[in-house]
Amino acid sequence: MVDVKGIANPLFLREEELRQAIEMLFFAYRDFTGEPDAMLADLGLGRAHHRVIYFVGRNPGITVSELLKILRITKQSLSRVLSHLVEEGYIVQRPGERDRRQRLLTLTQKGVELERRLTANQRERIATAFRNAGAEAVQGFNLVLHGIIDPEDRRRFDVPGTGGPLGAARLKAGAGKR
Template sequence: MVEGASVPGGESLLFLTDEQLRKAIEAMFFAYRGFTSDPDRILENYAYGRAHHRAIHFIHRSPGTTVNNLLHILGVTKQSLNRVLRTLIADGLVESRVGERDKRERHLFLTDEGEKLEAELSEAQRTRMRAAFRAAGPDSVAGFKQVLEAMMDPEQRRQYKSLMEKST
């Protein structure tokens, strides 16, 4: 939808009231809760949290990514990422390999067991997203993507676009 275009009901997107924005924020909270609820149930079986899920997701997305790159993508502290990675490595879901060119680098890969867990987590989220997108329709899907990208900080948007380019 074009910036400033009217939505059903005649409300202009450029002039949303604080109340309309509050409702959108609350919808985002509830949608996020729904989006994470399916993987959360799966992660409970492993005593893992969302940080483990995010690490698994991005290691799967970029096999061989470095710890430093994962730190950059996730925007977490080295200490918190190391805690998550230690658990995933000890449980046999992630493998850490020393870099061939730079021995100080550690490259991360999912093991077969890690790939199985990633597939289960992703399928749960794809199922929910697919149903929501079908219910909303193609115009809404395109608008949703635009809103999400507009909410990203410039550096996050750059990382996101770089990741999207790798998948095409």
């Protein structure tokens, strides 16, 4: 039991490395959401509203059930937030054409503007981190984060033409291995 934490013990390094990752994920998420949360609070909205606005903006015409799958919350929980956003004029609903039971969701101009303001903050934070870390690091970041996500949702990041996840990032990483 000598040298438990010494350099000769790979298990300690591994444990330490993994704990660092756990903590960085916590701090990064905390800070990543902090500023948008403050902006939202000024408008009487919360983080839940942000998530809805983000994913509706990203997937115009998305159905309620698709949105529920992404957010992994109940429809009752979504309902409170979504109906508020509709009442306040951030989002419009229209019936689906093929299936008229569906309510297709789209941002209004007001919604688009809010989404832009909120996302600009997050984008800027990430852009700075990307710039400082360099292109290779960004690929590594994408690859690891991709692997942390549940398999069923990884395919959201597949890029159609490339036949693999994450488009060019994956192609390049894969090339280096094979």
